[in-house]
Amino acid sequence: MELPPYATTGERIWFYTFRVICGLIFFFLIAPILTIIPLSFNAENFFTFTPGMLALDPDAYSMRHYEDFFTNSQWQTALRNSIQIAPAATLLSVSLGTLAAVGLSQSHVPARRAIMAILISPMIVPLIISAAGMYFFYSRIGLQGTWIGVVLAHAALGIPFVIITVTATLVGFDNSLTRASANLGAGPVRTFFKVQMPLILPGVISGGLFAFITSFDEVVVVLFVGSAGQKTLPWQMFIGLREQISPTILAVATILVVISIALLTTVELLRRRSERLRGLSPS
Amino acid sequence: MTSATDPDAYTGATPDNAIRDADRAEKGPVLAADGTPLKASLARSLRVQKLRALGLIAPLLIFILVTFIAPIADMLFRSVENQIVSETLPRTVQELERWDGESVPDEETFRALAADLMIATELKNHTRLGSRLNYETTGISSLFRQTGRDMDEVGEVYLDQFVELDEAWEEPETWMTLMASDDWLTARDQWATDKEEAEAAQDAATTAEEAIALEFTTPEPDFQLNQISQEALPRTASIYRQFAQVIQSEDEDSPSEEEPWAIVYQALYEDLTAGRGEGYDGDIAGLLTEAREAVGSFEEVPVREFFLEEVDEDWADPEVWGTIEAFSSPYTAGYFLASADFQLTPQGIERQPEDQQIYGLLFQRTMFMSLTIMFSCIVLGYPIAFLLSNLPVRTSNLLLILVLLPFWTSLLVRTSAWKVLLQQQGVINDILVWIGLVADNNRLELINNQTGTIIAMTHILLPFMILPLYSVMKTIPPYYVRAAKSLGATPFTAFRRVYFPQSVPGIGAGCILVFILAIGYYITPELVGGTTGTFISNRIAYHISSSLNWGLAAALGSILLALVLVLYYLYDRIVGIDNVSLG
Structure with missing residues (x-):
């Protein structure tokens, strides 16, 4: 989109106005996230820029909120819980999800649409309804307030993402490769791990990352299904925001932003690699 | 071949x-x-x-x-289950079938209520039932709790008179003979022998560990009624069996060692005055015949009067009885009616009083805010998607990161950012004061109201609008617009008549996606919405964790779920589930 040399004055004005408008919207998108980063280094217990910070006075900045995060036992317990729950849930949803995605991408699957609708449903149903249903049902069967219950709930929430990314990767999968492998004498299991898996691995990993972030970022379901023993990082942040608001939250938020930048980069790299790989495979 | x-x-x-x-x-x-x-x-x-x-x-x-x-x-x-009333008050519910709906029920109904409540009190169920019915008619909870305390007095007068007649009525063993089945008596004797032997073995044990290992933990066999008394004295048998069950399960005691509750004597009195009990020909037939002849001259204390005069005069209120009757069926539409600001009353379905009609308002507000968020997302998302799809790939990929970063950032991070920015002493107000747009003593209220929810949620859901729009706009060939222009259309007309109609599927997809997500949001409205900026989902959470009215929470959730499924069906028809893209 470039301004042609014959553009009228009106078009010129609109061209630049449009760019300014877009710039403002991008600012709206990104500024809130960027603002909290400097605020998290605030030396005071304030949520706004102190005069000292604006004057770039080094004394007005400090790492005290980060120190608090790494020394406060409540935050550390929450971090530990998050680190224990998210990988377990991810492992569960990735292993079951990949298997099912392979099954779903075969040419003859009875009731494919209905099965797909059921498997995708955790993504569609509003979280508060999932949380309510799980709370009622899990307390009936004694899973409410247990570690297992939270992991199962989070795995269920992560499964649609695994299914979607892995089936998307399998769409371009060349089935003659598995036939060739079978022809050369490999069993289905060996074919899966030696031929199919390396090719769909980018999809599996990015599905896994989605599942991980879903669990790691999830707060509604864990609020209901979990008990104090399963208090995760988002839960602790939620309490902090609702009750005793402390700038430590901003330090945690900054750390999470850094983590999400890292994840975003990983997913993007994987996507490119997947495209490159599939571009190489004959179609 | x-x-x-x-x-x-x-x-x-x-x-x-x-x-x-x-x-x-x-x-x-x-x-x-x-x-x-x-x-x-x-x-x-x-x-x-x-x-x-x-x-x-x-x-x-x-x-x-x-x-x-x-x-x-x-x-x-x-959302429709309602077994608590018919399970806790089975006799009363049955008696209430004869009730005319206006007067104070008769003696029989009160007798049934006394029996039901006595058992419920012993099982500690009456408070649960009270709070369930309290959702429908306020005051029932305390009425039940208070009534529960007085229940052991019902029938005391008959207990005294029976015992005065013959002291044998005080003996648990008399009741055993009257009520227990022979099988059970044998089983219990066997159990008692086993227990004695085990205890003897335990006493003989030399070490503490051995004694613990030998401990006798088998409970007494479950009590069983005999057939004769069940037929001859149905009421007494029915209550005595529940008495025995409670004694065995709650108190871990044996009915053969406990004097029955006063209400059992009440039931016996009822049975005998009604002329039943003649069929009994067991071991204590003589005792029973003597009692049957004597009950006619017993001093009578009607249960109805006891309830109305001693317990609580609220029991004369047809409203209370009406509520019990209205909710006596095992399934109810009451929760759904409540979600629509109606209520189930003894007189049928009625509109809630004006000041209690909150759910219609709440659904309206949820709809209004979701629509506002959706429109703000179109207004902000359309230019961005347009720009991204018309820029060279390298630049647009770079700018796309600015969209994806918020998408990938934790929801709570974004919510806390807005909480910090929108406060009265927050960054936005500070800047506005600094520019001079707003006076320092007149800072804007941007948080804990609808404004806060709408701003924060627009920001959170904007990527969900931009991404589908972008993927549709990328496929619109640029030469259509050029052709329109070369045919003499002004840029605006070319956009309006040629480009925009082709981008409508993207708008549709984005709108439904944003709307579905917005309508069920919980965390952000909870944190920045205050009291006026909350959604139906916050009410659901409130009913689950604070008011404990799970049925109403389930009904509200079911309505919301139905709404989302309809929208999702539309989304599937327009876009297709397989086309859900994750950026």
Whole structure:
């Protein structure tokens, strides 16, 4: 989109106005996230820029909120819980999800649409309804307030993402490769791990990352299904925001932003690699 | 049948020979290499393929059905379930079928209520029932709690009179003879012997560990009624059995050592005055006959009067009885009616009083805010998607990161950012004051109201609008707009008549996605919405964790779920589920 040399004055004005408008919207998108980063280094217990910070006075900045995060036992317990729950849930949803995605991408699957609708449903149903249903049902069967219950709930929430990314990767999968492998004498299991898996691995990993972030970022379901023993990082942040608001939250938020930048980069790299790989495979 | 002139002279099942055989056979079915008809062979291989696919899907499907679909089904069930009244007050519910709906019920109904409440109190169920009915008529909770405290007095007057007649009525053993079945008595004796032996062995044990290992933990066999008294004295038997159950399960005691509750004597009095008990010919028939002859001259204290005069005069209120009757069926539409600001009253379905009509308002507000958020997302998302799809790939990929970063950032991070920015002493107000747009003593209220929710949620959901729009706009060929311009259209007309209609599917997809997500949001409205900026989902959470009215929460959830499913169906028709893109 470039301004042609014959553009009228009106078009010129609109061209630049449009760019300014877009710039403002991008600012709206990104500024809130960027603002909290400097605020998290605030030396005071304030949520706004102190005069000292604006004057770039080094004394007005400090790492005290980060120190608090790494020394406060409540935050550390929450971090530990998050680190224990998210990988377990991810492992569960990735292993079951990949298997099912392979099954779903075969040419003859009875009731494919209905099965797909059921498997995708955790993504569609509003979280508060999932949380309510799980709370009622899990307390009936004694899973409410247990570690297992939270992991199962989070795995269920992560499964649609695994299914979607892995089936998307399998769409371009060349089935003659598995036939060739079978022809050369490999069993289905060996074919899966030696031929199919390396090719769909980018999809599996990015599905896994989605599942991980879903669990790691999830707060509604864990609020209901979990008990104090399963208090995760988002839960602790939620309490902090609702009750005793402390700038430590901003330090945690900054750390999470850094983590999400890292994840975003990983997913993007994987996507490119997947495209490159599939571009190489004959179609 | 194989030809010896085969190029490789190979006899047996090869594809070539099969085709040749099939050719030779005049009308026979086409055969596969192994000689079976090709059709059957193909059908079999298709079946194997289907089974293998299902086998791969099955573990996940079962997992989702158990961890996710079953909970949703449970919630739907809870939204209509109402067994607590008929389970806790079975006798009363039955008696109330005869009630005219206006007057104070008769003595029989009160007798049934006393029996039900006595048992409920012992099982500590009456407070639960009280709070359940309190959702419908306020005051019932305290009425039940208070009534529960007085229940052991019902029938005391008869207890005294029976004992005065013959002291044997005080003995648990008399009741055992009257009520217990022979089988049970034998089983209990056996159990008692076992227990004694075990205790003797335990006493003989030399070490503490041994004694613990020998401890006798088997409970007494469950009490059983005998057939005769069940037929002869139905009421007494029914209450005595529940008495025995409570004694065994709650108190872990034996009915053979406990004097029955006063209410049992009340039931016995009722049975005998009604002329029952003649059929009894067991061991203590004499005692019973003596009692039957004496009850006529017993001093009578009607239960109805006791309730109305001693317990609480609220029991004369037809409203209370009406509520019990209205909610006596095992399934109720009451929760759904409550979600729509109606209530189930003894007189039928009525509108809630004006000041209690909150759910209509709440649904309206949820709709209004979701729509506002959706429109703000279109207004902000459309230019961005347009810009991204018209820039060179390299630049647009770079700018796309600015969209994806918020998308990937934790929801709570974004919410806390807005909480910090929008406060009265927050960054935005500071800047506005600094510029001079707003006076320092007149800072804007941007948080804990609808404004806060709308701003924060627009920001959170904007990527969900931009991404589908962008993917649609990328496929719009630029030469259509150029052609329109070269045919004399002004840029605005070209956009309006040519470009915009082609981008409508993207708008549709984005709108439904944003709307579905917005309508069920909980965290952000909870944190920045205050009291006026909250959604229906916040009310659901409130009913689950604070007011404990789970049925109402389930009904509200079911309505919301139905709404989302309808929208999702539309989304599927317009966009297709398989096209859900994750950026």
